Amino acid sequence: MLSFSAQYLEQLIADCQVLEADGFGPKVLESADQLVIYKLFRRKRWFSSALFNPYAKRFVANATKLKSRGFRTIEVREIRYCKQLAYHMVVYERLPGQSLRDRLKSQISAVDREQVFVYLGKMMARLHAGGVYFRSLHLGNLLWCDDGDLPLIDIADMRFYRRTLSTSLRQRNFRPLLKRMDDHTLISFDDWNLAVESYLEEVDLSVKEVQGLKPQLLALAERLRTG
Numbered sequence: 001m002l003s004f005s006a007q008y009l010e011q012l013i014a015d016c017q018v019l020e021a022d023g024f025g026p027k028v029l030e031s032a033d034q035l036v037i038y039k040l041f042r043r044k045r046w047f048s049s050a051l052f053n054p055y056a057k058r059f060v061a062n063a064t065k066l067k068s069r070g071f072r073t074i075e076v077r078e079i080r081y082c083k084q085l086a087y088h089m090v091v092y093e094r095l096p097g098q099s100l101r102d103r104l105k106s107q108i109s110a111v112d113r114e115q116v117f118v119y120l121g122k123m124m125a126r127l128h129a130g131g132v133y134f135r136s137l138h139l140g141n142l143l144w145c146d147d148g149d150l151p152l153i154d155i156a157d158m159r160f161y162r163r164t165l166s167t168s169l170r171q172r173n174f175r176p177l178l179k180r181m182d183d184h185t186l187i188s189f190d191d192w193n194l195a196v197e198s199y200l201e202e203v204d205l206s207v208k209e210v211q212g213l214k215p216q217l218l219a220l221a222e223r224l225r226t227g
């Protein structure tokens with residue numbers, strides 16, 4: 001693995017635009033020409049599974065697995081490690097387009113908004129049929145694309161199954177979409193309904209399984225109805 005120094009990082013931060021930061025500093029940087037993303041990974045706890053299998057390595061491995069299963073995602077250029085700071089850094093190409101969250105926040109027509117939820121439902125059905133459980137599946141981690149093949153970013157945390165997902169995992173995978181309270185202002189109950197309908201139209205499940213799953217998926221968003 002390539003290495004980098006604390007000085008290199010300092011210079012990189014000065015040269016780039018910071019897309020995301022937390023209490024420890026910048027997390028996601030974008031090059032001045034907007035072509036490259038630098039994502040930093042720090043181990044949050046001293047002792048965690050990341051000690052043996054760093055998130056940066058999982059991120060890179062997941063990009064390869066996703067592509068082999070036919071999903072659009074990040075093109076990794078390199079992975080680096082800074083011994084001094086104990087940080088990993090993954091360098092990848094910036095994909096065109098904005099996240100679904102940014103698209104929903106922008107001034108788009110009602111028809112375009114509906115399309116976001118229809119594509120989201122279809123994309124989730126494809127992931128689940130492909131045995132992909134994307135733990136961070138939310139509006140900020142899928143990019144909009146007009147053809148509906150929504151690219152996945154922020155892919156460090158996922159599980160790959162040999163078979164299509166069980167109905168309980170499917171139901172659980174809808175939850176992160178509603179985890180952030182500020183996303184509730186972007187998703188109405190009707191939008192959720194639309195995504196669920198689109199998902200269920202696309203899924204590879206029996207009629208009985210669909211009938212069992214539908215009320216569970218709608219119940220998850222019950223609080224959207226009351227606001």
Ligand SMILES: Nc1ncnc2c1ncn2[C@@H]1O[C@H](COP(=O)(O)OP(=O)(O)OP(=O)(O)O)[C@@H](O)[C@H]1O
Pocket residue numbers: 019020027028037039074092093094095096097098099140141153154
């Ligand atoms: N390959 C990419 N192409 C385009 N935009 C990207 C790409 N990678 C990241 N971004 C942009 O950077 C933002 C943050 O990236 P990412 O989701 O990977 O970071 P994060 O640290 O998980 O942030 P958060 O925890 O707030 O979701 C994304 O919402 C997106 O706008």
Ligand SMILES: [Mg+2]
Pocket residue numbers: 140141154
């Ligand atoms: Mg993210």
